[in-house]
Every structure is written in C-alpha cells, then in structure tokens.
Amino acid sequence: MPQTTPPLDKATVGLATLFLTSGTTHLVRPQVFEGIVPHVLPRKRALVYVSGAAEIACALGLLHSRTRKVAGLASAALLVAVFPANVQMTANHAKRAQRKQDTGSKAFLAGTVARLPMQWPMIRTALRAAGRL
Template structure:
C-alpha cells in the first residue's frame, strides 16, 4: 500500500475512534440546521472507520478510495462550521482560529489521496 494511502487510512481510523470516544467535541462542528447531532457524529465516525478498513485491504481499496472521497466531501461543511464558530467566538484563541482556517484547504490533498487509492487499486 502506498505510504500516502496508509496515512489516510490511519487518519480516518483515528478520527473515527475519536468520534466515538469524544462525541461532544464533534457535535459542535455539525452545521446548525442539521438535527440529531450526536447520531450524525457516531455515523460519520463509523463511516471513517469503515473507509479506513476498506483502504487497508487491497480487494476493497478501490471502493474505499471512492467512499473516502465522498465522506471527505460530505464532512467538509462541518469543517466550515468549525471555522465559522471559531471566528465568531470571543474565547477562541488566535492559534485555534488560524488552525481552523488552515484545515480547510488541507481537505484537498486528502481527497486527492483517496482518489489515487481508488484509481490505483
């Protein structure tokens, strides 16, 4: 398995486990209009773990790459919400605000890696 794909699988697995371990942290990222935030956090965490598992196995890597691409696009609004909330908060430190902004374009290399995994499988 390509090093970048392995790193993406590890990242997705860790994020998925974190969703289950600390759901309240992720609930704040769910865009305001969406209901049932806790359930969405658990579902997205499970999807991250499933994508990681599919990326890790050669026979499912193609589907894992495509599923990861869809997942990363689907959770992007949560990343935007996190940035909006940080910018509106008077309590958010500057480093945190900067981090939420920097995180947004970093989604693109993750999507590229997922697509690379799908196409190379």
C-alpha cells in the same frame, strides 16, 4: 483489460490512520464533534456516530487490496460530505476569537482556516487509492 488495484502507499496508509484516529474519537467522545455539525442538520449525536463509523470503515477498506478501490471512492465522498462541518468549526472559532481577543483563540482559528484547503490533498489521496487519478 482488468484494472489493477492501486498499491498501498504511504499517503493511503496516512489517510487510513487519520480516519481510524478520527473515527475512534467520534465514537468515544462524540461531544467533541457535536458543535461542528452544521446547525441546519438534526440529530447531531447520531450524525457524529455515523460519520465516525464511516471513517473507520473507509480506513479499513483502504488498507485491504480487495476493497481499496471502493473505499477510496467512499473516502473521497466522506471528505466532501464532512467539509461543511470543517467550515462550521472555523466559523465557531472565528466567533470565539472575536469575543476573547487572545492569541490562543486567534492561533486556533488560524489552524482551522489552514485545515480547510487540506481536504483537497486528502480527497486526491482517496481518489488515487480508488485508481481514479
């Protein structure tokens, strides 16, 4: 029996919108993201461009029924791949908050910490778009 393409739901549109916004920002302002590329990885600017292009490709793929399954799997993989950058961003802001000792730095740190578990619902949305959940 052939698998049907999962419908385009609000969560998938939301994930695609997030990817389009973030991917565009990666390409237009790569310097914003270079600091969160884990220190062990080389060629940070190139990695930022590649991840931005991948986000845009995943977003567009999620929106079209013919490519939604593959794009859903690619999106889940991309979210797993960029998780170390989110951890690096939290570590960077933890150091900054320690140095500055101001409420703004601590609030931003709290936001980056809260963002980490948000990867899981995004991965689930991507997998649902792929028809895997």
